Amino acid sequence: MARVIIDDRWLKDSADGTPPSTAAARALASARDPFKAKVPEKWRSSRYGVGKRWRVRWLVIDDEGVRRQKSKMFDLLTDAEEFAAALEDDVRRGRYIDPDGGDKLFSKVAESWEETKIDVKDSTLLRYKRELRVYILPMWGKKMLREITRGDLQRWVKGLAVGNYPAKLPGKRQPKPLAARTIRNIVKVVMAGILDHAVENKWILDNPARAVKVPKAFVKDDDMVFLAIKEVEALANAAASVGRDVDGLLVRFQAAVGTRINEALALQVQDLNLKKGTARIRRTWTRNLDGKMELGTPKNGEARTVAIPDFLIPLLEQQIAGCAKDDYVFRAPRGGAIDDGNWRTRVWTKAIKALGMEDEGVTIHSLRHTYASIAIANGADVKTLQKQLGHATATMTLDTYAALWPDRLDNVAHAVSQAWESHKTKAKDKTEVKKDPKEYEQAA
Template identity: 60%
Template sequence: MKVTIDDLWLKNDDDGNPPSRAAKRSLANSRDPMKANVPEKWRKSRYGVGMRWRCHWTIVKDGRRVQRVKQFARLAEAQEYAAAMEDDIRRGRYRDPRQELRVLDDVAGEWLASKVDLKPGTAGRYARELRLYILPKWGGMTLRELRPDMLQEWVGQLMDGGYPAALPDGRDSKPLSARSIRNIMKVVLKGIFDYAVSNGWIGENPVDRVTVPKIVSDDDMVFLSVREVELLADEAERIGKPVDGLLVRWQAYTGCRIGESLALKVGDVDADKRRARIGRTWTDDGHGGSMLGTPKNGKARNIAIPRFLMPQIKAQMDGMGDDDWLFRATRGGNVWTNTWRTRIWNKAVKAAGMEDAGVTIHSLRHTYASFAIAQGADVKTLQMQLGHSSPSITLNTYTALWPERLDDVADAIGALRERELV
């Protein structure tokens, strides 16, 4: 397949003679083509109007031959494009240039509709990030227009605040965390452009060349002492009921996520073996509500329960059926995470004097990890208890908590040598 370059301004005269070198030179040197010394016999009807050079080629689409064109102001640009296009055609990398004119809003909708394997909560989060942040800024632009430098500048705006956004109640945009920026840019927007690349609409993903702020885990995590955990549990029990204090201790001493804890039923607990099966969690239903789903990594797991918690756990189970909630409301129904956070947790944190310490419910899970590592837990054991999908996630999250034991290893090797030689 060959790409042909046409001159849209000049033609041969009626006798078939091409424009003279003098006429071409005069046109090339004139800023205003209408003032160039080009006789009328060599001028086409559209002489001096629009771009002068046109590339055209033919493709087969849906069994039909379809012509494609692209215009250029300079011959060198047209020749460069034609050479690149012919190379792409030979190598099977051809893309229809008109597909680059797809609007991001439309492409984003198609991409989201294609993600049929997402959990409702994940799909809802993607949709919100599109609606609140991405589309207000880029929705009306074409794939061709979005460049890495523009996206990089936007990252700075997300870090500083003041960016265009469709926030509820007309709220002003504020600086976003590194984790939020990474999700918006490297998960959602990158996913949209990867979808466009896979469909052959564009050649490369501009997000791949954008740098986002690094997530520093230590900045996001708060580790409590045993005394602080007990203080929070006591305050939660004072503000609410004994079950509220138990829920605080359960998360700090087992490492369960709050959604997993509140989804536990009596039948999930084996009191004799001190084990609990984590097979479900409360998750976002994608519409602002909650629904039961699988744990975060999609797999059930069994966790160990410290012995000192068992008397209270057994009291919670006493007289209940297997299908009753373990941590239940007064009338026996389930406890909603947001309700418990507002009614119990936030008040307990304030009563304990920790409101300015960055303590969140998730801090209880981090606290468990710190306790376990301090007591000698290895990466694999901690991964199984926390429900991470791989040991590398556990190690990357809590690597700073493992003690440096180079001297211990060196001494152990020395002791091994002495034993063997004796």
């Protein structure tokens, strides 16, 4: 940003280049009515006596990289000089904020933020757009940035938690208390992301949403459903009965491998290495901005290799027999990919109802939770489970399934005690080494 300039809008140099005299400037400063001040006409500008006298101006680079002039008007020179000094200090310290930035409408800032989201999946952007449209804009869309305070945001969060908030919900649905995880996504991801964008563009100094407290998302055992193996088998058989054999295989695969449903449905024959008992998870089905399904990278953006239990190998070999390498492993009746939405309606829901489990909270994702519970019960460590499930971090795995790991504090204490006793025994053996014969002679 260029230097800050203060202009006198009322006085100018004369035609021959002579600047206003000190006497003329003093007369203008002391006069209540500028038109009664003894200022010769040659030094009066076209704006003389109209509006505020002093203008502070400076250059900024806008979002498109174009240099634009900004300005602010003042009645008194002292106020203009104070503003200019503060502005220059902010520039030097990297704290410059557009004085008019706070007047920007939040809805316009949100639009600008959306345009920067070119590094996220379409499905993620769709979720951002929905949370913005349904929960955020009804509350904040018509407010200016400077009107959004930490206190107001905190009260809004409380409203989201108890079901008291403005919302644009479909049909005649009314607002209801939102889950802690949903509130965190709305406030700390979307709302805070938009305000971060405003900070980055120097429209506001800091982001009030970052300091707001949101409900902590606890993952409880009763929030997830874990099935016994016999229940998985019953579901698989029911799915095969209302659908086809491949539907039963899909249920077993989900519960025994732990992939996400759309990762399994994106598997091609070439992704399987049944001799090694592995599958390469390199793609997943996701929805684009038009709401249509398309293939993309897995959730955390990275491909991974997962282990397949031995009992599934012959079933998968039978499923892919005679198939081309680019055929889908789990195929629709006509050979194409299975749409997870259609599969839920056509197979999953019917299988759940056939077993009388419709009120037990069992979802397709419960099969993934079931895999995790079986793996942990049989000795899987955090890092191994993280890789199999495709979590971004081991912390995420722990946060989700920590309660499933058995309490082994007594075992750990016993192992540490044994190590300590072993060390003490070795140390004692070293101190009891027989004395040198010469020492015995001297003692005699």
